[in-house]
Amino acid sequence: MNLPRLRLDPLTRKKLQRFRSIRRGYVSFLILATAVVLSLAAELLVNSRALVVRHEGRWHFPTYGRIHTGKEFGLDYAYEVNYRELRRKFAADPAGKNWVLLPPVPYNPLENCHPGETFRPRPPDWARQNFLGTDQINRDILARLVYGFRNALVFAAAFLVLTYVVGIGLGCLMGYFGGWFDLLVQRLIEIWSNIPFLFVVIIVASIVPAGIGMNLGVLLAIVVLFSWTGMTYYMRSATYREKARDYVHAAQVLGASTPRILFRHILPNVLSTIVTFIPFTIASSISALTALDFLGFGLPPPTPSWGELLRQGTSNLQSPWIVASAFSALVLVLVLVTFIGEAIREAFDPKKFTLYQ
Amino acid sequence: MDTPAAPAPLLQLENVQMHFPVREGLFLRSQRSCRAVDGVSLQLRAGETLGLVGESGCGKSTLGKCIVRLHQPTAGRILFAGTDLATLGQTALKPWRRHLQMVFQDPVESLNARHTVGEIVAEPFVIHGEGDARERRERVLGLLDKVGLPAAAADRYPFEFSGGQRQRIGIARALALRPRLLVCDEPVSALDVSIQSQVLNLLLDLQRELGLSYLFIAHNLAVVKHVSDRIAIMYLGRIVELAPADELYASPRHPYTRALLSAIPRPDPRGTRERIVLQGDVPSPINPPAGCPFHPRCPHATDRCRVEAPALRPAPGHADHTVSCHLDL
Ligand SMILES: Nc1ncnc2c1ncn2[C@@H]1O[C@H](COP(=O)(O)OP(=O)(O)OP(=O)(O)O)[C@@H](O)[C@H]1O
Ligand code: SF4
Numbered sequence: 001m002n003l004p005r006l007r008l009d010p011l012t013r014k015k016l017q018r019f020r021s022i023r024r025g026y027v028s029f030l031i032l033a034t035a036v037v038l039s040l041a042a043e044l045l046v047n048s049r050a051l052v053v054r055h056e057g058r059w060h061f062p063t064y065g066r067i068h069t070g071k072e073f074g075l076d077y078a079y080e081v082n083y084r085e086l087r088r089k090f091a092a093d094p095a096g097k098n099w100v101l102l103p104p105v106p107y108n109p110l111e112n113c114h115p116g117e118t119f120r121p122r123p124p125d126w127a128r129q130n131f132l133g134t135d136q137i138n139r140d141i142l143a144r145l146v147y148g149f150r151n152a153l154v155f156a157a158a159f160l161v162l163t164y165v166v167g168i169g170l171g172c173l174m175g176y177f178g179g180w181f182d183l184l185v186q187r188l189i190e191i192w193s194n195i196p197f198l199f200v201v202i203i204v205a206s207i208v209p210a211g212i213g214m215n216l217g218v219l220l221a222i223v224v225l226f227s228w229t230g231m232t233y234y235m236r237s238a239t240y241r242e243k244a245r246d247y248v249h250a251a252q253v254l255g256a257s258t259p260r261i262l263f264r265h266i267l268p269n270v271l272s273t274i275v276t277f278i279p280f281t282i283a284s285s286i287s288a289l290t291a292l293d294f295l296g297f298g299l300p301p302p303t304p305s306w307g308e309l310l311r312q313g314t315s316n317l318q319s320p321w322i323v324a325s326a327f328s329a330l331v332l333v334l335v336l337v338t339f340i341g342e343a344i345r346e347a348f349d350p351k352k353f354t355l356y357q
Numbered sequence: 358m359d360t361p362a363a364p365a366p367l368l369q370l371e372n373v374q375m376h377f378p379v380r381e382g383l384f385l386r387s388q389r390s391c392r393a394v395d396g397v398s399l400q401l402r403a404g405e406t407l408g409l410v411g412e413s414g415c416g417k418s419t420l421g422k423c424i425v426r427l428h429q430p431t432a433g434r435i436l437f438a439g440t441d442l443a444t445l446g447q448t449a450l451k452p453w454r455r456h457l458q459m460v461f462q463d464p465v466e467s468l469n470a471r472h473t474v475g476e477i478v479a480e481p482f483v484i485h486g487e488g489d490a491r492e493r494r495e496r497v498l499g500l501l502d503k504v505g506l507p508a509a510a511a512d513r514y515p516f517e518f519s520g521g522q523r524q525r526i527g528i529a530r531a532l533a534l535r536p537r538l539l540v541c542d543e544p545v546s547a548l549d550v551s552i553q554s555q556v557l558n559l560l561l562d563l564q565r566e567l568g569l570s571y572l573f574i575a576h577n578l579a580v581v582k583h584v585s586d587r588i589a590i591m592y593l594g595r596i597v598e599l600a601p602a603d604e605l606y607a608s609p610r611h612p613y614t615r616a617l618l619s620a621i622p623r624p625d626p627r628g629t630r631e632r633i634v635l636q637g638d639v640p641s642p643i644n645p646p647a648g649c650p651f652h653p654r655c656p657h658a659t660d661r662c663r664v665e666a667p668a669l670r671p672a673p674g675h676a677d678h679t680v681s682c683h684l685d686l
């Protein structure tokens with residue numbers, strides 16, 4: 001590759017090379033990375049809005065644009081077009097040069113796929129493009145899986161950033177400064193981490209005002225509040241270890257400032273080991289969100305979520321496609337993340353790749 | 358002012374103590390302390406090399422680290438060119454840092470593996486805000502040349518070099534700010550025997566060229582002999598004997614110095630020198646023995662030695678030779 005190279009030190013380069021040579025982890029990484037990228041473009045793949053409408057010689061791209069009403073395309077209603085109906089109408093017109101291109105899954109995760117009919121789970125119906133069937137209130141399961149995945153990713157990413165920023169920052173300061181500051185924060189963390197997390201979630205879920213609701217932000221705040229402590233333990237001892245090494249002493253003898261020592265010397269050396277935790281943090285945050293949703297303390301309905309789908313599935317075992325879809329998706333993602341995590345850990349293993357050859 | 362007979366020493370230590378608190382007990386309160394350095398006084402003249410020798414754990418590194426103020430000594434004064442550095446805060450200390458630098462024992466540990474050699478050697482300039490990028494680069498190349506490394510080394514990483522070359526990188530970094538005193542903490546003991554003398558010779562050449570003073574730490578007498586003007590022998594946090602190198606080798610006064618000397622393997626045509634093997638282990642600096650700290654292992658110990666600590670005093674007839682022993686051996 002002749003792209004302008006990111007300037008990586010040779011230790012990091014070697015680790016990345018090793019990661020790529022671990023097939024299972026690298027392939028898992030490629031698959032998951034593809035899934036993440038696709039989910040970011042979910043509106044183009046799973047959506048009730050058409051990708052392209054050709055109407056009376058004009059082009060329309062409704063996906064990201066404004067709402068088009070039925071009247072604009074010659075229908076008799078002034079609310080948003082049902083593009084699936086529009087497609088049928090255009091197709092029925094033998095002389096028409098009008099056409100509609102819908103995404104591969106032409107449903108959004110919130111809509112009733114069988115308006116006017118009874119609510120009941122329906123098995124996969126490829127002709128209607130309900131590839132994984134519908135749930136108990138006629139919503140497309142694939143659509144809910146895809147958007148649920150995206151919500152879980154957003155949750156996991158935000159969770160990762162927030163817990164790491166707090167945990168790394170505080171842990172690093174504790175390890176570097178030590179003394180009474182370290183002792184005090186350690187005791188506070190011990191008290192804090194003895195508060196039972198699930199009870200707090202249940203209490204908060206019951207007292208959050210209905211106007212705000214248990215949205216992603218509130219849920220994230222609670223989960224982060226009870227999850228950042230683990231990282232401080234690791235960072236504290238890693239910083240403490242690093243601080244006692246002679247390259248830090250050398251910088252101190254030169255008169256380097258504390259921020260310089262932390263950011264130029266200690267953190268880069270400690271963070272390389274933190275990378276190995278990231279996949280496991282992601283896996284655990286996805287599991288946590290799914291579990292909370294499953295228990296009904298997670299995201300408010302009708303937000304698409306895997307936990308909610310699992311709950312529906314387990315209470316509708318006579319409609320096995322629901323639980324099967326949600327369960328397979330969850331297991332697949334967790335297995336991929338675990339494979340990646342193992343490969344990263346192996347590639348970064350300080351015992352295999354160390355300064356002391 | 359009117360009697361400028363002896364030039365003021367570059368560095369003067371007065372009763373320097375470094376007692377580390379030993380954290381133990383329920384609330385980690387420290388009742389006891391580790392007396393790593395327990396009252397050291399000595400002088401270092403400009404351009405001189407003072408060897409500091411003692412067994413592992415006797416506090417040599419701790420003393421060196423007090424001098425470059427990696428530690429704040431718990432008591433005593435560290436007078437550098439007349440200014441007491443022992444009590445200065447980090448900000449007040451910064452301008453002094455350029456004058457006192459340190460070369461560490463293990464160059465693998467003392468170079469940040471994530472920085473290029475160029476970045477490592479330029480760091481002193483960055484920290485002290487000297488020069489722009491181009492100027493720094495030039496000075497880095499000059500320093501590398503001075504320690505015998507090619508200019509191409511600047512863009513490589515420490516792990517690409519051998520132990521001796523890495524120690525040269527560490528020396529280049531220590532020299533960057535043109536220090537007057539270099540604390541060399543066992544600078545060659547981590548290196549292959551075959552390259553130890555190369556690095557020692559480099560240090561000697563640099564001293565001659567730049568007029569440096571060295572505090573040269575070693576754990577046996579064999580290494581310091583060739584580089585030191587004077588030698589201080591340290592035992593359990595204290596100086597037990599201090600003399601010009603030749604004098605110390607020719608007529609050691611302290612029983613501990615004699616034991617150290619007898620441990621140096623050397624051809625002895627007359628076979629008169631017997632090897633003195635010390636009994637027992639080095640006592641813990643947390644619980645140093647009362648009286649003379651050496652008495653549990655001293656073949657000449659008397660009752661007086663067990664209760665009364667000997668002061669450092671001039672050996673009879675030698676003003677420049679001090680020893681801390683009750684006996685005139
Ligand atoms: N930061 C510290 N905190 C507590 N105790 C320390 C600290 N640094 C050193 N010590 C103790 O001080 C004593 C002297 O240690 P020091 O490293 O100065 O010995 P040394 O003479 O350099 O030995 P070596 O030849 O092994 O390098 C040891 O008992 C050590 O355990
Ligand atoms: S004072 Fe006593 S114990 Fe100490 S070295 Fe001299 S003879 Fe030995």
Ligand SMILES: [Mg+2]
Nearest residue numbers: 417418419542
């Ligand atoms: Mg040492």
